[in-house]
Amino acid sequence: xxxxxFFGMFSGLTNLFGNSLTIIAVLRFKQLRDVISNxxxxxxxxxxxxxxxxxxxxxxxxxxxPTATVGRIWGLVIQIPIILSFWISGLTLVAISIxxxxxxxKPMMYRRIMTxxxxxxxxxxxxxxxxxxxxxxxxxxxxx
Numbered sequence: 001x002x003x004x005x006f007f008g009m010f011s012g013l014t015n016l017f018g019n020s021l022t023i024i025a026v027l028r029f030k031q032l033r034d035v036i037s038n039x040x041x042x043x044x045x046x047x048x049x050x051x052x053x054x055x056x057x058x059x060x061x062x063x064x065x066p067t068a069t070v071g072r073i074w075g076l077v078i079q080i081p082i083i084l085s086f087w088i089s090g091l092t093l094v095a096i097s098i099x100x101x102x103x104x105x106k107p108m109m110y111r112r113i114m115t116x117x118x119x120x121x122x123x124x125x126x127x128x129x130x131x132x133x134x135x136x137x138x139x140x141x142x143x144x
Contacts (some may be wrong), residue, residue, distance in 0.1 A: 009056065012056025014053050015056065016052045019045040019046075019048045019052075022045045023043075023046065026041060027042070036115075037096065038116050038120040039116070039120060039123060040099060042123075043095075043123045044092045045127050050081040050085040050088065051081065051082065051085035052081075053078070057064060057067050070115070076119060076138075080137060080138065084130060084131070084134060089135070091126040091129065094128055095122045095126055097117070099121070099122075102114055
């Protein structure tokens with residue numbers, strides 16, 4: 001049990017460190033900030049950061065203390081971030097694919113079509129869709 005918990009927490013901390021470092025690097029350096037595609041990488045890293053508490057660190061406490069209460073806390077703190085992370089990562093990858101299709105199919109028009117504003121709009125749509133779609137699950141877990 002302790003070995004599984006150790007590797008789970010190590011995985012979670014590595015996820016936390018790597019994704020945080022990615023976000024900081026893109027936001028800190030102008031050369032990275034100016035690349036349109038890196039906005040999608042920020043979204044992907046932010047979505048993966050949601051995975052840390054829900055998918056690695058908190059569930060490992062159950063391996064250490066099997067009598068831990070899970071109920072509503074399990075649903076709100078662990079399951080919701082896992083689901084959010086998976087959907088945000090998946091739809092962000094779809095947005096990256098759309099960005100790449102535009103870059104390949106219309107290379108001369110890419111800079112006019114895929115502006116910084118358009119990239120942020122696509123990312124905002126992904127996050128709003130996912131968080132809005134999670135509202136029923138949040139309501140379910142808060143009522144039960």
